[in-house]
Amino acid sequence: xxxxxxxxxxxxxxxxxxxxxxxxxxxxxxxxxxxxxxxxxxxxxxxxxxxxxxxxxxxxxxxxxxx
Numbered sequence: 001x002x003x004x005x006x007x008x009x010x011x012x013x014x015x016x017x018x019x020x021x022x023x024x025x026x027x028x029x030x031x032x033x034x035x036x037x038x039x040x041x042x043x044x045x046x047x048x049x050x051x052x053x054x055x056x057x058x059x060x061x062x063x064x065x066x067x
Contacts, residue, residue, distance in 0.1 A: 022057040027051045
């Protein structure tokens with residue numbers, strides 16, 4: 001993700017939290033795109049489910065950087 005809010009200082013977040021933040025931001029962006037930039041209250045369960053799936057995938061794939 002190359003947006004300004006993920007470039008530079010990660011606000012003191014751990015590498016895992018940075019990955020989770022980015023995964024959540026990507027999914028929310030995708031959901032807003034699919035829904036014409038508006039998430040209705042009735043859509044929140046599905047949006048939450050999709051965000052949860054992305055968090056699970058990120059946790060499964062995440063490997064700490066060698067240190």
